[in-house]
Amino acid sequence: MALGFRDQAGEGEQLATLFLRQAREVRAIRFDRSQYSYARTQVVIWNVHAGIVWGRQMRDRTGWRILAPTMSDSHSDRRSFLLCSLSAGLPLHLLSWSARAGSAAASAVNALTARPGAQPRNILFVLTDDHRYDAMSFMSKRGYPHTPALDRLARDGVHFKNAFVTTALCSPSRASILTGLYAHQHRVVDNNHPIRPDLVFFPQYLQRAGYQTAFIGKWHMGGDVKGETEGDSPQRGFDHWVSFPGQGTYLPSKSGLNVNGLRVPQKGYITDELTDYALRWLEQRPADKPFYLCVSHKAVHADFIPAERHKGRYSHERFDKPATWNPAPGKESLRPMWVRNQRNSWHGVDFPYHRTLEIGDYYKRYCETLLAVDESITALLEHLQRRGLLESTLVLYMGDNGFAFGEHGLIDKRTAYEESMRVPMMMHCPELFKAGTTVNEVVANIDVAPSLLEAAGLQAPTHMQGRSVLPLARGERIAWRDSLLYEYYWERNFPQTPTTHAMRGDRYKYIRYHGIWDIDELYDLQADPLEANNLIFAPGHEGIVEKMNRQLFDILESTDGSTMPLSRDAGEVQRLRRSDRAKAAEFPPELLKKPTP
Numbered sequence: 001m002a003l004g005f006r007d008q009a010g011e012g013e014q015l016a017t018l019f020l021r022q023a024r025e026v027r028a029i030r031f032d033r034s035q036y037s038y039a040r041t042q043v044v045i046w047n048v049h050a051g052i053v054w055g056r057q058m059r060d061r062t063g064w065r066i067l068a069p070t071m072s073d074s075h076s077d078r079r080s081f082l083l084c085s086l087s088a089g090l091p092l093h094l095l096s097w098s099a100r101a102g103s104a105a106a107s108a109v110n111a112l113t114a115r116p117g118a119q120p121r122n123i124l125f126v127l128t129d130d131h132r133y134d135a136m137s138f139m140s141k142r143g144y145p146h147t148p149a150l151d152r153l154a155r156d157g158v159h160f161k162n163a164f165v166t167t168a169l170c171s172p173s174r175a176s177i178l179t180g181l182y183a184h185q186h187r188v189v190d191n192n193h194p195i196r197p198d199l200v201f202f203p204q205y206l207q208r209a210g211y212q213t214a215f216i217g218k219w220h221m222g223g224d225v226k227g228e229t230e231g232d233s234p235q236r237g238f239d240h241w242v243s244f245p246g247q248g249t250y251l252p253s254k255s256g257l258n259v260n261g262l263r264v265p266q267k268g269y270i271t272d273e274l275t276d277y278a279l280r281w282l283e284q285r286p287a288d289k290p291f292y293l294c295v296s297h298k299a300v301h302a303d304f305i306p307a308e309r310h311k312g313r314y315s316h317e318r319f320d321k322p323a324t325w326n327p328a329p330g331k332e333s334l335r336p337m338w339v340r341n342q343r344n345s346w347h348g349v350d351f352p353y354h355r356t357l358e359i360g361d362y363y364k365r366y367c368e369t370l371l372a373v374d375e376s377i378t379a380l381l382e383h384l385q386r387r388g389l390l391e392s393t394l395v396l397y398m399g400d401n402g403f404a405f406g407e408h409g410l411i412d413k414r415t416a417y418e419e420s421m422r423v424p425m426m427m428h429c430p431e432l433f434k435a436g437t438t439v440n441e442v443v444a445n446i447d448v449a450p451s452l453l454e455a456a457g458l459q460a461p462t463h464m465q466g467r468s469v470l471p472l473a474r475g476e477r478i479a480w481r482d483s484l485l486y487e488y489y490w491e492r493n494f495p496q497t498p499t500t501h502a503m504r505g506d507r508y509k510y511i512r513y514h515g516i517w518d519i520d521e522l523y524d525l526q527a528d529p530l531e532a533n534n535l536i537f538a539p540g541h542e543g544i545v546e547k548m549n550r551q552l553f554d555i556l557e558s559t560d561g562s563t564m565p566l567s568r569d570a571g572e573v574q575r576l577r578r579s580d581r582a583k584a585a586e587f588p589p590e591l592l593k594k595p596t597p
């Protein structure tokens with residue numbers, strides 16, 4: 001079917017060939033680009049199982065991006081309107097669509113069943129960026145950082161000791177938090193992939209149930225649109241919105257903030273400023289409705305910039321290199337070749353970010369940057385206390401992924417090693433949970449949505465893959481997963497880390513790599529919590545590998561996860577090595593075969 005239409009910018013008539021498909025997943029429309037050359041903003045129309053979806057698509061130097069998608073609230077009405085408009089050659093008023101996005105999307109969401117007798121809780125969710133599981137005083141073996149507020153959440157609430165993310169990367173993890181789905185389901189598999197317009201974010205269900213909802217901080221999904229401010233537009237599910245493009249900046253920059261669709265200058269240090277916005281909203285919110293507030297800090301993402309008052313706090317502290325900085329003697333060949341090669345790369349200790357960077361100093365600056373987050377939590381808890389809401393409000397703290405500081409010779413995240421996939425997670429609600437509770441079960445980012453929906457007195461929808469952790473936090477003994485699926489999809493921009501699938505169990509972790517000629521990994525986390533002794537070739541472990549491999553594929557196959565995402569090349573590629581550092585890894589002897597005479 002070929003349809004002609006004009007674009008809103010009035011730059012001329014475009015001819016597009018639309019392939020309207022009855023597809024289970026959203027399919028991007030193919031435009032016949034030979035028909036025009038100037039296009040910058042275009043209309044996008046998809047046909048998904050739930051109805052017509054439209055939005056704007058913008059082209060920048062990194063490719064095509066979909067902005068402010070909107071799902072129809074009435075399939076037949078919108079479809080008729082759309083087709084009539086198209087056939088009449090009428091201009092499509094894109095801006096008005098984007099302004100309507102929130103209400104249209106909200107009304108497309110089904111109301112969830114209320115849990116009998118449940119009290120809808122106020123919910124405060126504090127999410128941080130790249131905060132690893134042990135960078136808190138009650139978990140740190142280094143004696144710093146000092147985090148009284150995070151410690152308090154664990155002491156007076158619940159500490160999820162084995163909390164993980166299903167993908168250790170900003171956007172995929174955040175999409176999993178919002179949807180309760182694995183990355184292969186929501187398809188936000190990297191920091192560039194757009195958000196599918198048919199995805200429902202759990203705050204939409206909260207809105208439907210009468211909550212006031214607010215999002216304040218880093219969104220960072222659907223790609224950074226360089227030179228544009230659109231990457232931070234208000235998203236469905238939120239009544240109040242404060243965000244910034246992409247990663248944001250610790251200090252004021254020209255991109256500023258997006259406050260409910262308006263550009264507002266950033267005035268100060270980002271962690272403090274987001275806290276002020278959050279406190280202001282809490283003070284002004286309507287008191288007759290329950291609230292959901294997500295404070296999503298930019299901190300502690302690289303490059304770390306502490307608040308002025310915290311600079312140098314830990315400069316004289318000691319940083320010992322982690323024990324796995326180098327492979328244990330005799331175990332070199334059991335470290336996959338890609339790990340040994342990554343050591344001398346953008347994400348390795350030999351050439352970190354292609355700079356000369358002292359990893360110990362870097363870690364100290366990370367800890368200093370975290371201090372403002374801790375103060376932010378204190379301010380938020382004090383507000384709740386003053387209002388008499390601290391006992392009844394469910395406060396959740398979590399990191400979106402971990403961060404390596406030299407473990408396995410690596411820095412940053414993406415890998416399935418503990419430092420990368422394990423995150424801090426605490427829950428505080430004295431009316432619900434006993435102080436000082438520790439949960440040992442393996443929980444994850446996909447459990448956040450079902451948990452917070454339960455706290456709101458709602459039954460989580462069945463399509464979500466996570467489960468509510470609230471029964472565990474209450475100390476109930478329930479059947480729980482014995483292994484968690486982990487996945488990471490190779491990014492051309494950072495080609496050091498291969499596509500990775502793993503099963504993280506209570507005792508063993510099995511890691512499988514895809515698309516490279518290398519070895520897999522198996523660790524006994526009880527005997528070897530640092531993952532220093534790869535048991536993949538160790539006699540007696542074949543059955544464990546076979547079982548975890550089977551579990552992995554059972555989950556993938558039952559959740560439509562057997563296909564690999566592939567996206568257009570875009571952005572810079574960080575692929576350099578230093579010529580004077582670690583040489584390319586030797587081929588592992590386990591894979592060598594001697595010639596037969």
Ligand SMILES: [Ca+2]
Nearest residue numbers: 129130170400
């Ligand atoms: Ca992150």
